[in-house]
Amino acid sequence: MNPTVARLTLRGLLGRRRGLLLLVVPALLLAVSAFAAGSSGDKHDLVVNVLGKLGLGTLLPILGLVVGTGAIATEIDDGSIVYLLAKPLPRWKIITTKLAVAIGTTWAFAALPMLLAGLLLYGTKEGLALAYAVAALVSGAAYSALFLLLGVVTRHAVVAGLAYALVWESLVGNFVAGARTLSVQQWGLAVAESVAAEGSLTSAVSLGAAVPLLLVVAVAATALASVRLAGLTLASDE
Structure with missing residues (x-):
């Protein structure tokens, strides 16, 4: 990890405009949770809807993007x-440093608020707050790697990322059974299921499949981004 690259990346991510945008996700999640905490009804279902569908299924992919x-x-x-x-840095080190900063930022703005929102809604019951926070950790890392790769391979990364986050993860991944196997959200939910009390959560993917898929996606995206960045260097040198 290169400290200079990390500092420049963090400064760019937390600049005035982007920093305010990043604050929208935790603020919205906590505001909805605070409002919902005072409502009547099944609290377990409320947590699943707020933290699962809204937090893990919609807000986290957008933040990762x-x-x-x-x-x-x-x-x-x-x-x-x-x-x-132009600096004498291996391209893979630039990518891994930027990825580390992206993952850390995603964790700070998503996983921690997810834990706080869960405690606000349901306390420590059934371990749901912790489970969804852990799901945000692993899913956030995969999203960061995927969207970093998009940022390297296309100038339309935001459009492509929005299509993936809103169409595939939020819509197709939630309602089409066969597509859930290829959903980062469902992989994270499988991890959450293993952390929460038995029977309190269910996912469409087994833990044995989810963990390798999360690792493969993160590693493959990082490797491809490094190769692509090296290609950009060669193009600029010609």
């Missing part, structure tokens, strides 16, 4: 990446 693409896509678009590539 903002952070993952913001870690590098802006530099590529405005050409400032050339100054970074």
